[in-house]
Each structure stands twice: as structure tokens, then as C-alpha cells.
Amino acid sequence: MGESEKSTSEPLLYVDGEYLPISKARVSPLDQGFLLGDGIFDVVSAWKGKIFKLEEHLDRFFDSIRAARLETRLSKNDWIEVILETVRRNKLPDASIRFILTRGVPDGVVADPRKITPTEIVWVAPYVFLADEQKRIEGIRLMISATRGFTPDTLDPRFKCLDRLNSQLIRLEALEAGYDDALWLDSHGYVSEAAASNIFLVKKGALYTPQTGILMGITRGTVMECASRAGVECIESPLTSFDLYSADEVFTCSTAGGVLPVKEIAGRKIPQPVPGPITSKVDKLYWEMRDAGEYCTII
Ligand SMILES: Cc1ncc(COP(=O)(O)O)c(C=O)c1O
Incomplete structure (x- = not known):
């Protein structure tokens, strides 16, 4: 998709078999996704006309669907086709693509x-x-x-489900307090993740990231692969806020922009220049991977 083909018209959505302009697309107010947050979604990104790790995102989507006992009429290949077609129709070479499956519209209150x-x-x-x-x-x-x-014994954070009130609450808390983002701890005080991203820290040349109680971020996996390519050891381990306070480098990562350096955590400033050398290296390798078209589906 070239620059000249970029979209200027009204965005189109795919809804239940139809491609509709956003002003005409409708979901029932009785949809369980809206009423109960009863649904699963995923977000993948396109950059310079290439979608990154689409199949991995769909694998995660289908895992959540199965775990939530949801049914989809579309196979994995059908979802790929529909996603590609929606992106093509919107003519956006750089795009954030959200695909959603809700339980649907019930025929009664119970x-x-x-x-x-x-x-x-x-x-x-x-x-x-x-x-x-x-x-x-x-x-x-x-x-x-x-x-x-x-926690995994309540609503396992691996569900990428529509119920995101907890993310919104911590985001609101962060913004009200003048921060850019917030992370939460699990019920034992171990570091989990930020509102919509995973977290890494660097200590003495090695990378650390939590192993459980988190959404298994696709970018997190990519960061681990970039670290391995750079010869940086990456350890999945329980971490506490103390580990973050005393880290040499900290960054978050997500589909919305890859690696994001952190300069301050709960009032503790990172003592060395930000972004630090390992953060910069991983970030560079991430974008090189995308530019080279690795793990990419061409739109
Ligand atoms: C709670 C949470 N953790 C982590 C992530 C990062 O996941 P990914 O790298 O797959 O975008 C997200 C993304 O939305 C998220 O909502």
C-alpha cells in the first residue's frame, strides 16, 4: 500500500459479515460485550503496510476464546482474511487493528x-x-x-477480555497523580504489569521480567527474542517494587509503540541517562525486525 493510497474517507468496520462505514455500524445495546464485558479482543499493528505477528495475536485470541467458552463462526484463516480485507479497505499502512468477539445478544434478561x-x-x-x-x-x-x-485464581490476566475496568482505574489513578502510566502489583506484592503494557528492568547487564500474573504480551516475547539476539540474558522471575527502585534501566512494552523507556518509578529517578544502553538496543532491534518484514503479513 503506497502513500498515495492512504485513506481520507470514513473508517470502515467489519461487523458480523458486513463492511460498514463507522457511522452506520451498529452493535446492540443488549450485547453481552457491552453489558457485561463478556468478550475477548486483541490488538495487532500494521507498520509500513506490514502486520506484525498476526498469527501469534490470533493464537492468543483463540486461546482466550476457548478458555472463555466463546464460539466464533470464523476460523483462524477467516479472521486473517477479514482482518486483511478491513485494513485494505481502510487504506491505512500504519494501523492499530482491534478484533473483537463478544458473547452476543441474549434473548432475555437471564x-x-x-x-x-x-x-x-x-x-x-x-x-x-x-x-x-x-x-x-x-x-x-x-x-x-x-x-x-x-490473579490466576480470579480472572486470569492471560484473558485478553473486554472487562478492562481495572486497567482504566489504574490509568485514571496515574493521570490524576500527574504520572504517565501506572503498574499494579499482584496480591502478594509482586510486580505484574502496567495498564496496557508489560514491564522489564535491567540490572547488572541482564533483563528481568515477571513470569506470571500478566497478559502474555506479544511485544514482551519479541523483546525477549531481541535480547537473545543481542546476547543479553533475559530472566523471567518474581520481582518486587524494590527491584524496580534499584534497577539500572526500566521499560514497558506493547503493540502500541514497542519499547517505552521509564525515567521515574514512584518518585525514584533512574540514576543513569534514559534510555539506557540495553533499552536502546532492544528498541532498535525491535524496529529493525519490523522494517525487515520478519514475522510480517503483507497487507
Ligand atoms: C494488561 C496488558 N498487558 C500487556 C499488554 C501488551 O501486550 P502486547 O505486547 O501483546 O500488545 C497489553 C496490551 O494491550 C495489556 O493490555
Whole structure:
């Protein structure tokens, strides 16, 4: 897709078999996704006309669907086709692509969740970075929220589900307190993840990241691969806020912009220049991987 083909018209969504302009697309107010947060979604990004790790995102989507006992009428290949077609119709070479499956519309107030037809949606928007350019260079200020994340014995954080109230609460808490983002701890005080990204720290030349109680971020996996290519050891381990306070480098990562350096955590400044050398190296390798078209699906 070339520059000249970029979209200027109204965005199109895929909803239950139809491609519709956003002003005409409708989901019922009785949809369980809306009423209960009863649904699964995933977000993948396109950059310079190439979608990164689409199959991995779909694997995660299908794992969550199965775990949530949802049904989709579309096979994995059908989802790929529909996603590609929606991106093509929107003519966005750099895009944030959200695909959503909800339980659907019940036939009564107390409906049997096994007997509802699901709602399937693909929404393509211009690519967004989680932080503006200055913060991507200088680093963000991260707080540690008083809100604890879900644990695997409640709502396993590996569900990429529509119920995101906890993420919104910690984001609001962070913004109200003048921070850029917040992370939460699990119920035992171990570091989990930020509102919409995973977290890494660097200590004495090695990378550390939590292993459990988190969404298995696709970018997290990519960061680990970049670290391995750079010869940097990466250790999945329980971490506490003390580990973050005393780290040499800290960064978050997500589909919305890859690696994002952190310059301050809960009032403790990172003592060395931000971004640090390992953060910069991993970030560079991440974008090189994408530019080279590795793990990419051409739109
Ligand atoms: C809670 C949470 N953790 C981590 C991530 C990062 O996941 P990914 O790298 O797959 O975008 C997200 C992304 O939205 C998220 O919501």
C-alpha cells in the first residue's frame, strides 16, 4: 500500500459479515460485550503496510476464546482474511487493528450464555503510540497503583477480555497523580504489569521480567527474542517494587509503540541517562525486525 493510497474517507468496520462505514455500524445495546464485558479482543499493528505477528495475536485470541467458552463462526484463516480485507479497505499502512468477539445478544434478561450468537468485529484505526514523541525519547514517569491486579485464581490476566475496568482505574489513578502510566502489583506484592503494557528492568547487564500474573504480551516475547539476539540474558522471575527502585534501566512494552523507556518509578529517578544502553538496543532491534518484514503479513 503506497502513500498515495492512504485513506481520507470514513473508517470502515467489519461487523458480523458486513463492511460498514463507522457511522452506520451498529452493535446492540443488549450485547453481552457491552453489558457485561463478556468478550475477548486483541490488538495487532500494521507498520509500513506490514502486520506484525498476526498469527501469534490470533493464537492468543483463540486461546482466550476457548478458555472463555466463546464460539466464533470464523476460523483462524477467516479472521486473517477479514482482518486483511478491513485494513485494505481502510487504506491505512500504519494501523492499530482491534478484533473483537463478544458473547452476543441474549434473548432475555437471564439467557443461557451457551445459546447466544456471537458478535464479530474488526476495527482499524490509524497507528497510535502509547506516549508522545518527547516521552518516547525522554522516558515516562510510572507510578505503582494501590489497585491490585487480577490473579490466576480470579480472572486470569492471560484473558485478553473486554472487562478492562481495572486497567482504566489504574490509568485514571496515574493521570490524576500527574504520572504517565501506572503498574499494579499482584496480591502478594509482586510486580505484574502496567495498564496496557508489560514491564522489564535491567540490572547488572541482564533483563528481568515477571513470569506470571500478566497478559502474555506479544511485544514482551519479541523483546525477549531481541535480547537473545543481542546476547543479553533475559530472566523471567518474581520481582518486587524494590527491584524496580534499584534497577539500572526500566521499560514497558506493547503493540502500541514497542519499547517505552521509564525515567521515574514512584518518585525514584533512574540514576543513569534514559534510555539506557540495553533499552536502546532492544528498541532498535525491535524496529529493525519490523522494517525487515520478519514475522510480517503483507497487507
Ligand atoms: C494488561 C496488558 N498487558 C500487556 C499488554 C501488551 O501486550 P502486547 O505486547 O501483546 O500488545 C497489553 C496490551 O494491550 C495489556 O493490555
